[in-house]
Amino acid sequence: MAERLARRLGTADAVVIGLGSMLGAGVFAVFGPAAAVAGPGLLIGLAIAAVVAYCNATASAQLAAQYPTSGGTYVYGRERLGPWAGFLAGWGFVIGKTASCAAMALTFAAYAVPEPLQRPVAVAAVLGLAAVNYRGVTRTARLATVLVVVVLVVLGVVVVGGSAGTKTLPLGDPADAYGVLRSAGLIFFAFAGYARIATMAEEVREPERTIPRAIVLALGTTVVVYAAVAVTALTVLGPGRLAVSQAPLRDVAAAAIGTWAVPVVAAGGAAAALGALLALIAGVGRTALAMARHDDLPAWLAAVHPRFRVPHRAEIVLAVVVSALVLAVDLREVIAFSSFGVLLYYLVTNLAAYTQDRRRYPRWLQVIGAAGCLLLVATLPWPVVAAGAAVYAIGAAYRLVRLRSAAR
Template sequence: MNELGRRLGLADAVVVGLGAMVGAGIFAAFGPAAAAAGSWLLLALALAALLAYCNAISSARLAALYPVSGGTYVYGRERLGAFWGYIAGWGFVVGKTASCAAMALTVGAYAWPGHERLIAVAVVVAVTLVNYLGVEKSALASRVIVGIVLAVLLVVAVTGLTGDHANASTATSTGPYGVLQAAGLLFFAFAGYARIATLGEEVREPARTIPRAIMVALVIALGVYTLVAVAALLTLGAGGLANATDPLARVVEAAGFPGLTPVVRVGAALAATGSLLALVLGVSRTTLAMSRDGHLPKTLAAIHPRYRVPHHAELAVGVIVAIAAATVDLRGAIGFSSFAVLTYYLVANLSAATLTQAENRPPRWVPVVGAIGCVVVGFALPLTSVLAGLAVLGVGAVAYFVRQHRLGD
């Protein structure tokens, strides 16, 4: 039996999505986004939310039709052809593997400054072990982490909304380009709902559960991000927010509650751990799907007879992430991940546009706006990120055509 076990219900699926969305990004993304958008930060957040909504609707309809592991890799393969599915899967696996290492390093930076790499490797080992023991263990861990992180974010929002606002500083908007760039940075706060879709083979009643879980997780994440953004702008202002490397810790300090700063730092470390847990789940499931089709080594498609998880893929991802976290500082060099993931969602929207009315297609405008938004926001990212993303996708395309040529021979 080479199938995963369907052990997740609606609440579990929502928590896995929230673990990825309400993760480390909310503790770090507002700073660079405010530097790009200035006083138009909330507009950038709204644009990111609109793009996330379109992508979520497209992904939900496709996930209900194709309730198996792999997410957009499977949708692109089935609706657009093998190459487009492969490009989506390649971009997701490579980009999100780098993001996993960055999340692990973020845990280390908050938990034990100066010993980031040691902590990063330890947390990767712990997360891999949790995922290896079964997806229900991962969901339980995510539920605990998400509960704590949401409580910390509520503290930040309340203190920011009710505390001292005398030190807020303004910032000049950088114009429409800056707003689009900020939307691109903030979009990945919402992109965690892809983790729900990649678990399609492990969710009970997937045709009903996956679409509902995606939308519930997205609405909760949007509400949390909006509250925190307003609190941060009231307390620090766009200028202060743009200059903060740890913006939410600065919010509670500026609001007059410095004693809460350690609480926020613990929340950030837990949030990064939750993001890492969800990311490893998503990457290993996409790896499983690509291995089944021969794009990656077949051994990675093995399913553990007891735990019903892709244990070879889990271990391979864990080893690669641990090595990367131990040897390379990826926190400042994963811009290509953003571009690659937008490519992933571009394929999802193009796939959704091919659905018929009998296949419960989304409203026509949804995949159109989603696809255009992915392209516009993707190319609004910093030039180095765009070039790195194109290079990574190019390497994947070359590998694909070389393999096809060899198979033809």
């Protein structure tokens, strides 16, 4: 029988891990690219992304309550739709979120240090947080709590100071519908952290009650924060300046509050990226654990540390791969690639939840969620879609070879 992880997380712990995953990904980075494609229409894109995220969150919550084990949609897809659906979901999550890890490490370094030091510092962040995860999930939750508090305080300074320190700029007309949808696809990347709660279901106490509650609370809090920050950034900088900003909230602080706030916001951006990276490492490691238990990844990755009760081999391999990516890739490229894998992951989530008989939420939410995932994938740049399809083909080929070897 496979070794089990320890159930140590309560509702508050799970909410904090979800918040840490989401707030780090989007608030400090995504509104600039979204403004570039949609102008003030990014607010409509934010609403669309939030609706799709809510539909996906209800699917994740419903499935996690019935299947409270590590692996998230990899497990749900296997149970509800068959092994191939589970594999494609798990593969998408692992490759997409590995790219997200690299993106968050690079974002942290961009806020924390000047250009020549950014990649080495990003690697150091990956290795340091992997070491924290290695020591156990309760330490992960404690550090995530500290980081989330820091981020929320900094965002409060930005919103309050930005609202009080400048007059509202004219926003102009939003972009066309395609531009708005493209912005929704970008902003969706920032919402995807609620899946981290479901992938850690094997470590949550009373998962049938805790997981649905934690997912909805974390997502709802994030929507409110994102809306406040997006409106502030648009009214302080205007769509044009926001579109070209590499660090939008730092520019908001400089324009509306004062130079004293710039290092404060930079520290908040670094903390937010660290929180997201911390939770990402935990989530990817646990999905890899679940896949290894079914031989969809090498079986030796299924090992659980005898003392710390974490998937230590999976997390070590992840840290090595992410460190290599950090040294080789561009931030915007890995964000787009991550969106491709994550949206297809949630497509399987919605399809799996649609088949459930024991309902917590109506089926039409899963229909909207699945359609929304497909629509947002279609807005991604075609080179990203082509690269994602190629990586999926590699994963499918690996599984076919393994199945044929097992049949012999």
